[in-house]
Amino acid sequence: MKDLIGIKDLSRQNIEEILNTAKAFKEVLNRDIKKVPTLRGKTAINLFFEPSTRTRTSFELAEKRLSLDVLNFSISMSSVVKGETLYDTLKTIEAYNVDYIVIRHSSSGAAKFVAENTTASVINAGDGINEHPTQALLDAFSILEVKGRIDGLKIAIVGDIIHSRVARSNLYLLSNFDTEIRFVGPPTLLPKDPPDNVKIFYDIKEGLKDVDVVMLLRIQLERQNAAFIPSLKEYFHVWGLKKDIFSYLKSDAIIMHPGPMNRGVEISTEVADSCRSIILRQVTNGIAIRMAVIYLLTPKER
């Protein structure tokens, strides 16, 4: 495979191969010397058109652990304002002879556009509201670590589904397994025409009943001017995970969040810091998954 644009493009076999490879890399990360010489002499560029600290850092660390030379190209809107098109930016970068391009962009479809126009391997680190495949892979890896399986699980994704690339990638990934998928949240943030294999819940208590995994999504403060919800306070009041969930959640259910989380919006401090939360494990696993993905991709011969 040349690129990882979306989970949409992957089969269950592809997914399992990435998860298995990540397992091997996680062992490397637990060693004293955390670096392998696998991709020495190759170059990766992190091309971020949207501000991101966590995802970019995670990719950068993964690349360094694989002995890649790493360039960071954080493009605020400034060069867009100067009139350079994505195509031109891409051709400039290609002239550096890079082997891997990690791209984050605010437009859905941007990663595919980049992949179609370069010989380098392209990894989608989030394109608009479309996909964020490495997040879904690290989520699956984390579930597998804790639960030992993905098949047979009930998973609730809670929050701003319609604007979430994390929700989409997780949906496509989990749809490759025998899972029950639920979307939980206010009707204004759930799809009008949901996918056939998804159950919709407006009521958090009903939505979380019997689930094995709760995936929270970040409620983006900057979107609320469009009035999807009346206020963050009301969101927290109705859909925020507060400690009362422990009274009805399954005793072995786990809670996940792609970060950065808003305490007091999606989740209360008591829940975030409880033993149910595997949020920090997700962060650690992100590096192993990204190493695996980069390792498994093959740039096109130039």
Added chain:
Amino acid sequence: MIDPFTNKEGIVDIFIEDGVISKVQLKNKLKSLKTNSKPSSSVIEIEASGFYVFPGLIDMHTHLREPGYEYKETIRTGTLAAIRGGFTSICCMANTNPVNDNPEVTYYILAKAKEEGSCDVYPIGAITKGLKGEELSEMVMLKEAGCVAFSDDGMPLMNSLIMRRALEYSKTIDAPIISHCEDLYLSENGVMNEGKLSFYLGLKGIPKASEEIMVSRDVILSKHFKAPIHIAHVSTKGSVEIIKKAKEEGVHVTAETCPHYFTLTEEAVVSYNTNAKVNPPLRTEEDKEAIIEALKEGIIDVIASDHAPHHIDEKKVPFQEALNGISGVETAFALSLRLVHDGILNLKQLIEKFTINPSKILKINKNGIKEGAEADLIVVDIQREWIVDKEKFVSLGKNTPFDGWKLKGKVLFAFKGKKTFDLREQ
């Protein structure tokens, strides 16, 4: 020949002298005619047996881009592209730069068209100054300058009061208001039809309600203030139903659709194909079928191209950022002929939607193919197959989702006044 204007059909000989039709003769009287005519070296005879002659087609919805966006299209290239598509008359929308909201711009377009154009150009004036939706443009003066209709196409007129005023005021000039029906609040920066597919692709959707609410509004305004309204580029089943009901109630509403709405569905954008990004967006199978049915029943009166040429740089970007529009004038008629080949419309019904119906709505008084009238006709081989090749477009806009399609029906000749276009080898 099929001519909805004179309501004549049959095998004919047509004589054109100095750009004027001098004789339309039924074939059985050919002999006497031939002896009467005086052959000279300047006579060109075109043997067109087996082919059809139609009045020149009218495209009541195109974007010529000049003045202001000559890198997308010019009056010269746009009108030549129109001819290639079988259109001898086109109406150009007002969203140029400057906007066609004052007579100077109208004069400029008409002068340029006269100088460099290949077909008749009928400008459409802006309803509001600068397409801002705030103040009415000088509609009477625009009409006097040559505008045949008014539209803020591309910039939906959101303010219902302004739309009311425009409709009322338009009665003084007897020119229709053409409405691009879209509630921008509901569209909310959407880039494709809203539904399962938009969720799947992670693209923001435009609900059908965005169009239908405005179709309803405009029909209601037309009804209450008794002025004609023409609904541009109908794309949904719901809009068809609203228009149908309004027509049954006697509201003076007419409607058009475009070939892409009865040929494609939202599936065309699955690969993030920016050439299938258009506004209103491509809808679903159900909508496509309703539009075909509406064409059959006459609920939709006109087929227009909504020719919207763009530069490749404006389409070679991520889907979300690509501009809306299809360069459609060269494929519109051949795509529409599919409805005839598929037995949905008969040829006459189809030709009406491209000729007499737009002529009536726009009140541009086309004559059809009759003696004494200006030559304004085309010769078409409706069986001739050809492959759409965007690189061969005369239009500067190569943005078509139909590239590589095999279509049946080719315009062979176009006659417009003294101009003759031989399109056989193109």
